Each structure stands twice: as structure tokens, then as C-alpha cells.
Amino acid sequence: MIRGQKVIGGQKVIGGQIFTFDISSESLQRAGVARPLRIEFGGALYHLTARGNARGTIFADQRDCAKFLQFLVDSLERYDVALHAYVLMGNHYHLIAETLKANLGQWMHWLSTTYTVYFNRRHRRVGHLFQGRYKSIVVEAEGYLLTLSRYLHLNPVRGRVIGKGTPAERRKRLRGWGWSSYPAYSGLAKGQAWLSQERILGYMGGRIGERRLSYRRFVEEGLVREIENPLDAVSWQTVLGREHFLQRVKDRLASRKEHRELPALRQLRRRPDVRSILEGVAKVYRCSKEELLKRGRKGNEARAVAMVLIWDCCGMRLREIGELFGGVAYTAVAQMIARTKEKDRRSKLKFKLNKLMDKCGK
Numbered sequence: 597m598i599r600g601q602k603v604i605g606g607q608k609v610i611g612g613q614i615f616t617f618d619i620s621s622e623s624l625q626r627a628g629v630a631r632p633l634r635i636e637f638g639g640a641l642y643h644l645t646a647r648g649n650a651r652g653t654i655f656a657d658q659r660d661c662a663k664f665l666q667f668l669v670d671s672l673e674r675y676d677v678a679l680h681a682y683v684l685m686g687n688h689y690h691l692i693a694e695t696l697k698a699n700l701g702q703w704m705h706w707l708s709t710t711y712t713v714y715f716n717r718r719h720r721r722v723g724h725l726f727q728g729r730y731k732s733i734v735v736e737a738e739g740y741l742l743t744l745s746r747y748l749h750l751n752p753v754r755g756r757v758i759g760k761g762t763p764a765e766r767r768k769r770l771r772g773w774g775w776s777s778y779p780a781y782s783g784l785a786k787g788q789a790w791l792s793q794e795r796i797l798g799y800m801g802g803r804i805g806e807r808r809l810s811y812r813r814f815v816e817e818g819l820v821r822e823i824e825n826p827l828d829a830v831s832w833q834t835v836l837g838r839e840h841f842l843q844r845v846k847d848r849l850a851s852r853k854e855h856r857e858l859p860a861l862r863q864l865r866r867r868p869d870v871r872s873i874l875e876g877v878a879k880v881y882r883c884s885k886e887e888l889l890k891r892g893r894k895g896n897e898a899r900a901v902a903m904v905l906i907w908d909c910c911g912m913r914l915r916e917i918g919e920l921f922g923g924v925a926y927t928a929v930a931q932m933i934a935r936t937k938e939k940d941r942r943s944k945l946k947f948k949l950n951k952l953m954d955k956c957g958k
Contacts, residue, residue: 635734635834636698637848643744643836646708646730648687654725655684660715661775667710669790675703678792681745683752684775690748704730733830734845736837742799743826746815749778753819763819770816778815783808828926829913868956870910876956877902880947891922897946900936905953907933
């Protein structure tokens with residue numbers, strides 16, 4: 597541990613600020629078997645995250661944060677990238693960025709490598725700094741960018757330690773978090789010329805000062821009520837958008853010969869709809885569609901399998917799936933999907949999920 601640091605549960609106090617470490621339960625994506633597909637094209641908007649290897653620290657103090665931000669800013673011009681939002685936490689970071697060219701991999705490789713070399717030299721360490729590859733999600737701006745930026749900016753007040761306190765206490769911590777684009781967006785700090793704020797603030801009406809105030813109220817609304825995680829609506833582990841946007845991405849990938857043999861792309865091409873999934877699962881498990889949708893006894897494998905396939909194939913939100921299946925809470929849907937995918941991984945289901953998906957797609 598570096599001098600001057602104090603560990604609090606899954607978080608760390610560094611230079612007077614609390615850095616959170618994401619040690620939440622296994623994600624739905626991790627429970628799946630398909631490797632997320634990398635999607636690159638000019639003008640693509642992404643939500644990007646990278647985490648420390650073995651959940652380790654990637655920002656040991658404020659000097660590290662400042663150096664990473666310097667490398668990030670340098671990379672924007674080098675690779676023609678527009679940065680819309682960012683937040684740096686103790687063992688991970690989030691970015692919302694737009695690549696003007698189809699060069700996401702080149703950009704992120706340069707950024708990760710450059711920062712890793714600096715960090716290892718400074719802290720006299722060797723080996724990987726980041727946990728595998730970064731995670732990228734292609735985002736449809738209309739309908740998703742604004743809520744995604746709010747979810748990103750609320751990271752400094754989300755967690756078992758820094759998520760506690762009154763709304764006023766959390767608001768103070770949020771506004772005082774220096775390693776985030778939120779202070780600039782909300783008008784509480786000097787603007788950053790290299791930060792592209794127009795697209796997100798454009799969803800707010802009025803003059804620039806009024807837009808910043810409206811955005812501040814919009815974000816801080818999340819301090820007093822539960823807000824839905826927009827990432828719950830991610831499809832194929834890598835796309836966030838409505839049906840027509842998913843189809844455009846699918847068509848773009850299908851036209852690229854070098855991707856035609858990827859398992860993730862094969863899954864996109866055979867993606868069944870909700871009706872086909874319900875009919876297919878009901879037929880295989882010898883039950884009615886009504887039995888699948890009706891809330892009843894626990895341990896209904898057919899019902900759980902139908903939820904998983906609809907989540908993977910149909911681009912529906914967890915909340916929408918819960919409503920379809922009789923008003924189940926979206927948190928319960930998430931847990932059901934994760935448990936069922938884990939059973940599938942361990943071959944504990946009556947039928948393999950990928951084979952059921954093939955049957956439903958025919």
C-alpha cells in the first residue's frame with residue numbers, strides 16, 4: 597500500500613478523496629460464454645470501461661489520475677476522438693467517447709500501453725496493469741446518451757461506503773469529485789476545452805447556463821430516487837440501442853467478411869423474436885406459453901430459460917422482461933438470468949441454451 601492511503605472495505609481514501617472499487621457480484625456478461633464482439637466504425641459512440649488486474653489499483657493517488665488524464669487528452673487529437681464524459685475511480689475508469697475514424701482498438705491500445713508503462717515505472721512494478729481487454733459498448737445517442745452520462749457521473753457516490761449518507765452528503769461528495777467531467781457539465785468548475793459537452797447538454801433547453809443547471813438537476817435526481825441502469829438494456833454484450841439501431845449494427849457487421857465466422861456474429865444472424873422464443877421453449881419443455889409467463893412455483897426452469905433467451909436475443913430491458921413475465925422486479929430478473937447462465941455453463945440445465953436458441957430461430 598502506498599503511504600497516505602487508508603482502505604475502507606471495498607474503497608480507499610487517497611488524498612482526502614474516497615476511491616471506490618467495483619467488487620459487485622458476477623455480471624450477466626461474465627456468466628455468458630460468447631466473447632463480446634469488437635465493433636469499430638467511423639462516428640461510433642462508445643461507453644468504455646477498463647479495470648485493474650485482479651481488481652487492483654490503477655490510480656494510486658492524484659498524481660496518477662492527472663497523468664492518465666494527460667495521456668487521455670493527448671490521445672484525443674492523435675486518434676481523432678471526441679470525449680463526451682469520463683470518471684476515474686480507484687481501480688477502474690469509464691469513458692463516453694466517439695471515434696471519428698474506425699480506430700477504437702488502436703486508440704485504446706495506445707492509451708492503455710502508455711499509461712501502464714508510466715504506472716509500472718513510477719511504482720516499480722512489472723506485469724499487466726489492466727484486467728484483460730477493455731470493455732466497449734456501442735451506444736445509440738438518441739434515447740440513451742443522456743441517461744448513460746448520468747449513470748457514469750454518479751459513479752463516485754455509488755457503492756457500499758460512498759453510496760451511504762443523506763442526499764445532501766452524497767451531493768457534496770459528487771460535486772467535489774475532481775476526476776470526473778461532472779463539475780464541468782454542471783457549471784461548478786471551469787470548462788475543459790478538450791471535453792465535447794455540446795451533444796449531451798444539447799438535450800437540455802435554454803441558454804448554456806440554463807442547460808448546465810438543468811443537467812445538474814437531472815443528474816442529482818439520482819441521489820434521491822433509484823434510477824434505472826441504462827446498461828441493463830445492452831444487447832449481445834456490446835450494443836446499447838433500439839431495434840432499428842441494432843439492425844443497422846448487425847447489417848454493418850454482416851457485410852464485413854472478416855467477421856463472418858465469429859460466434860457472436862453468428863448469434864446475431866439467427867436472433868429470434870419474443871414470440872418465437874416463447875413458442876420454442878414451450879414446445880421443448882412441453883408446457884404452454886401461459887405457464888411460462890405466469891408467476892408461480894419456484895424452480896421453473898422453462899420460465900428461467902425463456903427469460904435468458906429473450907434477454908440475449910431481443911434487446912429488451914430487464915424491467916420490460918419483468919413486466920412480460922407477470923410483473924417480476926427487474927432485480928429478480930437479473931438474478932434469475934445470472935443463475936440460469938451459470939447452470940448452463942455447468943451443464944445443469946435440461947437443454948443447452950445455444951441449442952435452444954437455434955431451435956427458436958428456425
